[in-house]
Amino acid sequence: MNLFCIGLSHHTANVATREQFAGNATAESIARQAGCAEALLLTTCNRVEVYAVSDKRISTDEIARCLVAPANRDPNNYAPPFYRYEDNNCVQHLFRVASGLDSMVVGESEIFGQAKKAYESARTAGAVGPYLHRLFQRAFRVAKQVRTHTDIARGTVSVGSVAVELAQRIFGKLSECKVLVLGAGETSERTTRALVSRGVTDLRVSNRSLDRARELAQAVGGRAVPFGDWVPQCREIDILLTSTASEIPLLTAEILAPMLRERLDRPLFVIDIAVPRDVDPSVNELEGVYLYDIDSIRSVAEQSLALRQQQVAAAEAIIADHVTEFVNSISRGLNRLSQVAEHSSVGENPLRASEL
Amino acid sequence: MDRYFLIASTFCFLAAVVHTVIELRAKLFRPLRFNFVAIGLGFIFQTLFLWIRGQQLGRCPITNLFEVFAFLAWSVALVYMLVGPAYRLSLMGAFTAPLVLLLQGFALIAPIDTRHSPSVPANSWLEFHASMSLVAYGVFALACIAGVMYLLQERQLKTHHLHSIFYHLPPLTNLFAVITRLLWWGFALYTVGIVSGFFTGHPLPRIQVVAAIALWLLYAAILQARHLKWLAPKRVAALCIIGFSAALALLWGITFTAELHHVP
Numbered sequence: 001m002n003l004f005c006i007g008l009s010h011h012t013a014n015v016a017t018r019e020q021f022a023g024n025a026t027a028e029s030i031a032r033q034a035g036c037a038e039a040l041l042l043t044t045c046n047r048v049e050v051y052a053v054s055d056k057r058i059s060t061d062e063i064a065r066c067l068v069a070p071a072n073r074d075p076n077n078y079a080p081p082f083y084r085y086e087d088n089n090c091v092q093h094l095f096r097v098a099s100g101l102d103s104m105v106v107g108e109s110e111i112f113g114q115a116k117k118a119y120e121s122a123r124t125a126g127a128v129g130p131y132l133h134r135l136f137q138r139a140f141r142v143a144k145q146v147r148t149h150t151d152i153a154r155g156t157v158s159v160g161s162v163a164v165e166l167a168q169r170i171f172g173k174l175s176e177c178k179v180l181v182l183g184a185g186e187t188s189e190r191t192t193r194a195l196v197s198r199g200v201t202d203l204r205v206s207n208r209s210l211d212r213a214r215e216l217a218q219a220v221g222g223r224a225v226p227f228g229d230w231v232p233q234c235r236e237i238d239i240l241l242t243s244t245a246s247e248i249p250l251l252t253a254e255i256l257a258p259m260l261r262e263r264l265d266r267p268l269f270v271i272d273i274a275v276p277r278d279v280d281p282s283v284n285e286l287e288g289v290y291l292y293d294i295d296s297i298r299s300v301a302e303q304s305l306a307l308r309q310q311q312v313a314a315a316e317a318i319i320a321d322h323v324t325e326f327v328n329s330i331s332r333g334l335n336r337l338s339q340v341a342e343h344s345s346v347g348e349n350p351l352r353a354s355e356l
Numbered sequence: 357m358d359r360y361f362l363i364a365s366t367f368c369f370l371a372a373v374v375h376t377v378i379e380l381r382a383k384l385f386r387p388l389r390f391n392f393v394a395i396g397l398g399f400i401f402q403t404l405f406l407w408i409r410g411q412q413l414g415r416c417p418i419t420n421l422f423e424v425f426a427f428l429a430w431s432v433a434l435v436y437m438l439v440g441p442a443y444r445l446s447l448m449g450a451f452t453a454p455l456v457l458l459l460q461g462f463a464l465i466a467p468i469d470t471r472h473s474p475s476v477p478a479n480s481w482l483e484f485h486a487s488m489s490l491v492a493y494g495v496f497a498l499a500c501i502a503g504v505m506y507l508l509q510e511r512q513l514k515t516h517h518l519h520s521i522f523y524h525l526p527p528l529t530n531l532f533a534v535i536t537r538l539l540w541w542g543f544a545l546y547t548v549g550i551v552s553g554f555f556t557g558h559p560l561p562r563i564q565v566v567a568a569i570a571l572w573l574l575y576a577a578i579l580q581a582r583h584l585k586w587l588a589p590k591r592v593a594a595l596c597i598i599g600f601s602a603a604l605a606l607l608w609g610i611t612f613t614a615e616l617h618h619v620p
Contacts (some may be wrong), residue, residue: 169509169513169523169528170513171528264585265532267528290514303517
């Protein structure tokens with residue numbers, strides 16, 4: 001039995017190349033056209049990969065041709081952007097992919113869900129047999145273990161997710177937080193949506209243009225506040241998100257300090273993503289106020305990435321253990337199988353027989 | 357013989373501390389079960405020590421500074437076992453273990469395990485007063501630990517320098533809620549301890565009474581300021597540390613004067 005993975009990813013091909021091979025095939029069609037015993041197709045925005053098991057060697061070109069739309073098939077060699085992993089290397093590659101180690105943002109967990117979806121899709125189509133079943137189940141186990149036993153998935157890397165992560169580290173559950181969004185630009189909308197996705201329900205939006213404030217408020221399920229009335233809101237709110245085009249700071253320590261006396265027991269998280277900044281840096285000196293401007297948010301994102309990178313070695317060690325164990329268990333299965341095959345005349349796929 | 361159980365217990369807490377240090381150095385810190393298991397095992401050994409010592413003495417084993425420190429360490433571990441998992445503060449174990457290790461290590465190393473027959477016979481009110489006060493100290497110790505965790509998390513948020521531990525510490529507001537609850541529980545137990553002290557039937561040294569009431573007033577003031585929102589959470593957290601330091605100093609003073617007067 002030959003286990004292999006043929007594919008291309010953000011490491012080897014740009015998006016223009018990747019999109020030529022995405023969305024044209026299914027696991028079942030690949031298995032049928034290439035003559036594989038089992039096949040599974042994993043397609044994401046960053047990769048197109050075929051995991052397959054076959055009795056005979058199947059070339060990279062054959063698989064590549066299966067992936068491309070019939071109208072665009074090229075008799076030329078497809079090999080350059082494609083990589084090929086076989087047996088142990090294939091197992092290791094899948095474990096790394098499922099754990100997020102091969103992702104563009106190391107440690108991201110979206111790939112785990114995408115791999116599960118790909119597996120379910122291929123299983124439903126009948127393209128997955130016992131070999132890929134065991135391989136993928138193990139890959140999911142490994143990915144979970146890597147996430148649990150290392151900090152690879154900790155920390156966040158985009159403005160919205162950093163803001164959400166920090167807010168959660170200050171307030172815990174965000175469902176009871178009151179949020180004021182000052183400025184209704186694209187970035188603040190994205191960040192607001194990230195906060196809403198984590199349970200924020202009390203949202204107030206203020207903008208120089210009240211119509212735009214109403215528009216965003218409606219889109220995110222909040223209410224609009226006239227621009228002239230936003231300052232007194234600081235007595236009540238827990239999170240202030242600002243991104244106006246103001247040339248001078250709108251919020252200073254002198255403005256905020258008297259209001260803080262009325263809310264001494266509650267922290268205030270200020271996210272200032274405006275350039276130039278809307279909030280004077282001295283605000284961070286006030287007790288109970290946590291001010292993050294765009295640079296500090298970037299710095300947190302970089303620290304998160306560095307933290308994830310530090311975890312790679314630990315994750316690789318977990319994966320290496322699983323690869324050895326998995327390959328040994330499969331070898332033992334094959335040995336048992338050859339013994340069974342010698343003593344029986346069952347005419348079915350021997351690997352399948354052993355697994356069943 | 358009984359000391360061996362305390363030594364075994366100390367090694368359990370040492371294991372938790374060493375494990376935490378290794379994890380922190382590897383920047384792989386995670387709230388693992390290891391600390392909870394190590395502390396749990398340490399707690400069992402502590403309990404065995406206190407039980408055997410109690411059997412030998414025929415009374416609550418708080419007759420000298422050594423036993424008082426061991427009892428206090430037991431109280432801290434007990435409160436952690438009750439509070440840590442309930443509030444999902446598994447990381448608290450990483451902070452609790454060093455404190456218990458310090459208390460027990462000091463008790464074992466310092467020549468304070470002096471056996472003498474107390475001049476006052478076993479008295480249920482006296483024992484209730486002393487043990488309740490020590491359990492209250494245990495609660496104040498946990499409030500102090502939560503205060504340290506709060507200040508650590510707050511510092512990271514303020515300076516924007518986030519370490520691996522940042523992602524494992526509870527949110528600030530949750531920590532503050534825990535601090536507040538612990539302060540109330542500690543205060544209630546300490547009040548019961550002080551009030552029961554007046555029923556012992558034996559006059560206590562005036563300095564002990566004054567110092568104990570001063571500590572009670574300190575915690576009452578912290579709680580009042582917290583209730584009226586006069587203090588920012590950061591200051592309450594800092595006061596928890598100061599309060600427990602004062603409590604330790606007071607405990608030392610009380611035990612010292614008690615040993616002079618041969619009162620437990």
